Amino acid sequence: MTTVQDRIEEAAQVLAEVSDTPRADAEFLMAHLLNVPRAKLPLCFNDAFDTPEFQIFVERRLACEPVPYILGEWEFFSLPLKTRAPVLVPRPETEHLVEVVLHWAQNNTAPNILDLCTGSGCVALALAMNLRHACVTATDISDDALALANENINLHNLDQRVTIRKGDLFDAIGPAQQRFDVICANPPYVEDGEFPGLSPTIRLYEDPRALVAGGDGLDIVRRIVEVAPQYLAEDGLLALEMGERQYDAVAALMQAAGFRDVSAQDDLAGIRRIAYTTKGK
Ligand SMILES: C[S@@+](CC[C@H](N)C(=O)[O-])C[C@H]1O[C@@H](n2cnc3c(N)ncnc32)[C@H](O)[C@@H]1O
Structure with missing residues (x-):
């Protein structure tokens, strides 16, 4: 037997x-x-x-197909989510982005949140689940990602508080009339030259647009940081996930955009994984 x-x-x-x-x-x-x-x-x-x-x-x-695609589901921040190629599989290190926002939100329990580059919707949904009075706008440029995010929103009955918009970063929102208390993102941040060396589990199945962002990997981060001050409320939080060795460059970009104090949150491997800052008066 x-x-x-x-x-x-x-x-x-x-x-x-x-x-x-x-x-x-x-x-x-x-x-x-x-x-x-x-x-x-x-x-x-x-x-x-x-x-x-x-x-x-x-x-x-x-x-080499990733396990979460084979299963069609994966857990993120204790939340079961649907997964399918080519939408990025939610990673454990991205849970630190959620933690940074939740920590900030101790002083604001009903924030208006913008989650750029939402993919499966994992960050937007984890925030909406843990902040019962938050409103979250989740954006992406990919139809595949937004279709999956929509399914995940419905799976958790969060369609009243999580809204999807399609577009290139802030274009999805339109002119900066609306201000957000939080702007967060896990954007693509892999350097173009690193893509061929990625594991086949990633390279063959996940959307390259979800991964790579120019020669230094910071094309999308740079654009987010430059425009974020226009969309961020006073005292609002900007929190971005980044790659290993990118913290100094991301902190410099934030400072050049007028943000004063920039901090880092390490992941479990001790890598500076999230850069965050608030908009001062
Ligand atoms: C690294 S994935 C992150 C997905 C999800 N937030 C997560 O943590 O699993 C980056 C996402 O950014 C989206 N993206 C890439 N370029 C974009 C752009 N210019 N505007 C909006 N979204 C973009 C991709 O489609 C992809 O879903």
Whole structure:
């Protein structure tokens, strides 16, 4: 008899060819098929297992497809979200962007928030879920991203408080008549030259427009920082995710745009991941 555990171990061995986390990948795929949380999977280890779909999942992963695309769902900030190619898979480091905004919002429990470059809508939805009186505008340039964000908004019944707009950064909002208490974004920030060296799991499946942003990776950040003061309320927060080694450049851009004190939030690997600042009087 082949058991659940046997299948996980076999799969983990072959997946080591393409993945840095083969055992975790195999467990996520199996837990999804058995419809149990991954933490409870050991309770099923000795059960007989003969489901051909598992092999199909493993083959998709062997072709480098990201686990969240195979599953069609992924968790971000404890929120289950739909996922599908080519919309960027929400990353754990982006949860720090949400934390920075939630920390700031202790003094403003009903902020008007703009989430630029929303992708799946993960940041917008995590903020709306945790700030019960917030209004969030979520924008993106990609139809695929906005269609998925819309599905995720409906999944969590947040259509009254999260609004989607399509457009190139602030063009999605129109002239700066409306001011936001928070402008946040996880924009594309990979350098053009780094793209060919990215893992195939990223490079072959995720939209390059969600990843790369010019020679220094800062084309989109630069445009956001330059225009943000026009759309930000007094004392409002600007918080942006960035890549490893980009903090000094992003902080300099913020200062050049008139923001005074710029701070960094590290991710769990100790990398300065979020740059944030407030608009002074
Ligand atoms: C790094 S992804 C982040 C997605 C999501 N916020 C997340 O954290 O998973 C960047 C997103 O920016 C969008 N994007 C790229 N260029 C843009 C532009 N000029 N205006 C608006 N959105 C843009 C992409 O379509 C993509 O969804």
